[in-house]
Amino acid sequence: MTDANLNSKTFQPNVDVAWNLRLINGIKRYLQSWDQLFLPACFLALLLFLTFSSPYFLTWANLRNVLLQTSILAIVATGMTFVIIGGGFDLSAGSVVALSGTAAALALLSFGVPVGILVGLLIGAAIGSFNGLLISKMNLSPFIVTLGTLVTARGLALSISGGHTVSNLPREFTVIGTGNLMGIPYPALIFIGVFVLGHIILKYTAFGVKIFAVGGNREAARLSGIKVEKIIMATFIICSLCASFAGLVLAGRIRAGEPTVGVFLELYAIAAVVLGGTSLKGGQGSLVKTLLGVLFIGVLQNGLNLLNVPYYWQQVAIGVVFVSAATIGALRAAR
Amino acid sequence: MNWKKIAKVLLCVTLLLMLLVTYGCGQKATAPTPASGKQYTVGLSLASATNPFYMAMEKGIKQKAEELGINIRTVIAEEDVGRQVSGIEDLIVAKVDAILVSPISVDGLKVSYEAAKEAGIPAISIARSIANPELEAAFVGLDWYESGSVIGKWIADEIGGKGKVAMLAGPAGAYMVLRMTEAIKDVLAEHPGIEIVAELYSTHTKENGLRLAEDVLVANPDVDVIYCNNDELALGAVEAVEAAGRLGKVKVTGFNAVPGAVQSVREGRMAMTISLRPESWGKMAMEVVKNVLEGKHEGYLVEIDTLVVDYKNIAGLKTEDLQ
Structure with missing residues (x-):
């Protein structure tokens, strides 16, 4: 619309059209910003609701609890965000948490803390490479490959420990799960660290941009010279590394290598990523969204416990939140 | 456009309903019941909410608690150590007077028992126990x-x-x-x-x-x-x-x-x-919890009565014998 058109009296109807267009655009923009603010608004509503309905919710001890409890999920979800933006997903994360924690516990009892930590992380890297290799080079479905490693890693965790809990871990190690800095638990500090590092990589490096490109359109990414296989593989390695790191923190937190932990953790991590607004189709999303999703799930679980909601209803509530998030995502995509 | 509006309205209604249900449940469960003496709240951390055994045990615990005028706060661990540790943290934050736990792991739950001890909350084990009896106020179970x-x-x-x-x-x-x-x-x-x-x-x-x-x-x-x-x-x-x-x-x-x-x-x-007569077991555990709260409990293991049920004696058994 040119100025001439707008000022000319003979084109009056066009002015109306322009005004209508502007109005429609305004509403659209408004709705879009409503979209962006929907989850934060829900989160805020949840916080307010819990503050008024439970005297224990807004206490330092409880907020500290929430941070501590979400830290494991947050670290796993950080890695998961990379894989999902890259267009895949990783079902093995929960089992990797268990395997790394157990293997690290066994190794550090025999060879000392540094070796234990190294073993835990190496296992994560190895499983991630295995997943990534089969998915990128052989073009296999992430579903079947990571489901396979889910079962395998769980089996390995149980077999190397004989199904027993590996206990009596030295204090130098367990401090990563039980210590605190000025009242803030180490696991929370670790998750903030992992999160910030992940955010910088994803947002401000060429590698991060390439992940988005590969997740958005693999062929276009390949044609523009990106080594697609390498990027996909890297996302899976990052995800498993995060999971094994979470496994170390969890082992520190319960002061034992426990081969049975982390069942369904991967699903909660994927849910946290999607809840935040990152699409499972890949190519878009951010860690800030994931953080919001993680905190939402953490606060919800904590709040349901504090309100003494019967367990079956807790399940219903969590399920409804997941489905609602998916619905909002679908509405957003349809607009 | 229409279905989207409908979806949105449905979504809001569902969320509202959920909030109401949550609020209602919370209210009902935390409503103070009149009782003589101090009003105790006991935290209950069970391993599973779908295993009939734990369901019967929970029933016995809640029945006895009502009889004794004790409030119960329940968290369920779904057989996951991490979840149980988190649940017990929530109970400690909610300042319960005692915690009745069926620990999933012999070693992995030690940290929770220590946290309870630090907060001055006695922890009593039921059905399963941990490797550190010195952290448990009592164990209601069997060998x-x-x-x-x-x-x-x-x-x-x-x-x-x-x-x-x-x-x-x-x-x-x-x-x-x-x-x-x-x-x-x-x-x-x-x-x-x-x-x-x-x-x-x-x-x-x-x-x-x-x-x-x-x-x-x-x-x-x-x-x-x-x-x-x-x-x-x-x-x-x-x-x-x-x-x-x-x-x-x-x-x-x-x-x-x-x-x-x-x-x-x-x-x-x-x-x-x-x-294992889980309902009686749960009731017995609440008696033990009450004794612990009133400083009247002594010893560690409180053993429960079990009963062999086989094709030879089944005809003579009544329902009460098994509860």
Whole structure:
């Protein structure tokens, strides 16, 4: 619309059209910003609701609890965000948490803390490479490959420990799960660290941009010279590394290598990523969204416990939140 | 555009309803019940909300708590150590007066017991215990080794000290499983004619019982007894035995005496199970908790009464005997 058109009296109807267009655009923009603010608004509503309905919710001890409890999920979800933006997903994360924690516990009892930590992380890297290799080079479905490693890693965790809990871990190690800095638990500090590092990589490096490109359109990414296989593989390695790191923190937190932990953790991590607004189709999303999703799930679980909601209803509530998030995502995509 | 609006409205309504339900539940559960003396709130951390055994135990605990005028706050761990640790943290934050826990892991829960101790909250174990009795104010339970021995002896008697036994031993790593398996093996080892042909580990579900028993029956068609670490496994195993057409020839033993298992014994399908009388167990535990709260508890293990239920005595048993 040119100025001439707008000022000319003979084109009056066009002015109306322009005004209508502007109005429609305004509403659209408004709705879009409503979209962006929907989850934060829900989160805020949840916080307010819990503050008024439970005297224990807004206490330092409880907020500290929430941070501590979400830290494991947050670290796993950080890695998961990379894989999902890259267009895949990783079902093995929960089992990797268990395997790394157990293997690290066994190794550090025999060879000392540094070796234990190294073993835990190496296992994560190895499983991630295995997943990534089969998915990128052989073009296999992430579903079947990571489901396979889910079962395998769980089996390995149980077999190397004989199904027993590996206990009596030295204090130098367990401090990563039980210590605190000025009242803030180490696991929370670790998750903030992992999160910030992940955010910088994803947002401000060429590698991060390439992940988005590969997740958005693999062929276009390949044609523009990106080594697609390498990027996909890297996302899976990052995800498993995060999971094994979470496994170390969890082992520190319960002061034992426990081969049975982390069942369904991967699903909660994927849910946290999607809840935040990152699409499972890949190519878009951010860690800030994931953080919001993680905190939402953490606060919800904590709040349901504090309100003494019967367990079956807790399940219903969590399920409804997941489905609602998916619905909002679908509405957003349809607009 | 219309369906989107409808979806949005539905979404809002659902969320509102959920909030109301949540709020209602919270209100009801935290409403103070009039009672003489101090109003106690006890935190309850159970391993599972779908296992009939824990459901019956929870029922007994809640009944007794109501009788005693004690509030109960429940968190469920779904057999996940991390979740149980988190749940107990929530109980500590909610400043409960005591915590009744059935710990999933012998070692992994130590950190929670320590946290409770630090907060000055006594922790009482029920059904399962941890490796550090000094952190537990009491343990209301039974000696798993003893229970395993009872089953082992029953099996040996039943097959006259000769035959093939398969073991569906339960979830690998659980303390109860380790002790019971050990006891049964010790008893069976006294009979050179008895051979253990399989020792399989799995979680306590009917599906696992069915699947593993099928495998056992294929590999050892002449197996005499399938020992199952709990009734869910046993009920699955009975299905497999029936499908193989060997009902009555292969004796399946369970543990816990859940209603389905008792029915199965009554119908002559399952051969034997042991009733731990979970409801009485829960009630007994609340008595112990009350004593701990009032500083009247002494000692560590409070042993419960169990009862063998088999095809020989089932006719004479009443429902109350099993609760």
